[in-house]
Amino acid sequence: MLEAALMGDIPRETTGSFDRVVRQREAQVLRTAFRILGNWADAEDVAQETFLRLHKHRLTFSNDSAAAAWLYRVTVNLCFDRTRLKRPSLELTDMPGLDRSAEGAVLLEEKKQQLMAALATLPTKERAAVVLREIEGLSTGEVAAALGSSEVTVRSQISKAMVKLRGILTREDL
Amino acid sequence: MTEQEIREVFREMREEPVPADSLARVRWGVEQRRRRAFSWKIAVALAMAGCIVAGFLVIRPAKAPVRTVEPVPLEIAQVQPPEEIPVRSVPRARRVRPRPQQVKTVPVLIRIETPDPDVVILLVN
Numbered sequence: 257m258l259e260a261a262l263m264g265d266i267p268r269e270t271t272g273s274f275d276r277v278v279r280q281r282e283a284q285v286l287r288t289a290f291r292i293l294g295n296w297a298d299a300e301d302v303a304q305e306t307f308l309r310l311h312k313h314r315l316t317f318s319n320d321s322a323a324a325a326w327l328y329r330v331t332v333n334l335c336f337d338r339t340r341l342k343r344p345s346l347e348l349t350d351m352p353g354l355d356r357s358a359e360g361a362v363l364l365e366e367k368k369q370q371l372m373a374a375l376a377t378l379p380t381k382e383r384a385a386v387v388l389r390e391i392e393g394l395s396t397g398e399v400a401a402a403l404g405s406s407e408v409t410v411r412s413q414i415s416k417a418m419v420k421l422r423g424i425l426t427r428e429d430l
Numbered sequence: 431m432t433e434q435e436i437r438e439v440f441r442e443m444r445e446e447p448v449p450a451d452s453l454a455r456v457r458w459g460v461e462q463r464r465r466r467a468f469s470w471k472i473a474v475a476l477a478m479a480g481c482i483v484a485g486f487l488v489i490r491p492a493k494a495p496v497r498t499v500e501p502v503p504l505e506i507a508q509v510q511p512p513e514e515i516p517v518r519s520v521p522r523a524r525r526v527r528p529r530p531q532q533v534k535t536v537p538v539l540i541r542i543e544t545p546d547p548d549v550v551i552l553l554v555n
Binding site for chain 2: 278282283285286287290291296299300301303304307308311312364367368370371386390391392393418421422425426
């Protein structure tokens with residue numbers, strides 16, 4: 257459904273107001289931007305710009321997945337624009353964790369930080385593909401539509417990215 | 431870290447909440463920028479309306495003024511003296527006065543005597 261919305265036309269029928277879309281999708285947009293850009297300040301700017309574009313073009317969506325698809329695509333493109341201007345930086349201790357046992361939480365948090373640091377070293381398109389596929393949980397087709405590339409390319413990018421990440425993290429473990 | 435572990439950590443990251451202050455900043459920023467954009471639209475619309483009105487006032491033809499018409503100086507026609515026409519002497523017709531009708535009247539004689547016996551005034555008719 258999301259893929260169809262990404263690939264095809266943006267439905268015209270309105271189901272919700274702009275404010276409702278913002279409330280429903282702000283976390284998705286902000287999280288995606290943060291994962292690609294690596295810092296909250298830039299992610300907030302991208303999120304604001306994404307929603308302003310939505311408002312400016314007065315786009316309306318017939319269903320939630322169409323809105324999600326459009327927002328993913330615009331967010332990723334704005335992140336690409338931003339990373340062209342400067343390399344992504346990394347903030348390490350900003351994402352609030354879930355309640356877990358203290359030791360396990362610390363260990364997991366450490367792994368997350370390592371992974372985010374490794375992610376920041378990847379080329380932007382590979383990073384975006386990994387973020388959308390592995391963290392946001394989109395299908396390969398949906399990722400391809402959001403990135404404006406083919407599924408084959410996305411698979412290749414993710415495969416290369418995973419190899420690089422494994423390499424970086426293995427070196428760190430040593 | 432193996433690929434499996436990497437994927438698991440990614441899945442964990444999927445469930446992470448987003449910081450509330452970041453969300454609040456995004457909402458606030460969107461609202462502010464929307465308002466600013468709206469204000470700009472209003473300002474631009476007012477400016478355009480002002481320009482249109484100003485342009486209209488500038489190019490509008492002025493109210494028909496009361497025109498004072500200067501009196502045109504009269505041209506004095508130059509009159510050529512008439513060519514002299516030879517005067518022919520025409521015998522004037524004799525004017526005939528009507529004669530008063532003679533009324534036959536009886537002659538009146540008034541004699542006035544003065545103290546001087548040698549002077550007598552006679553009034554005839």
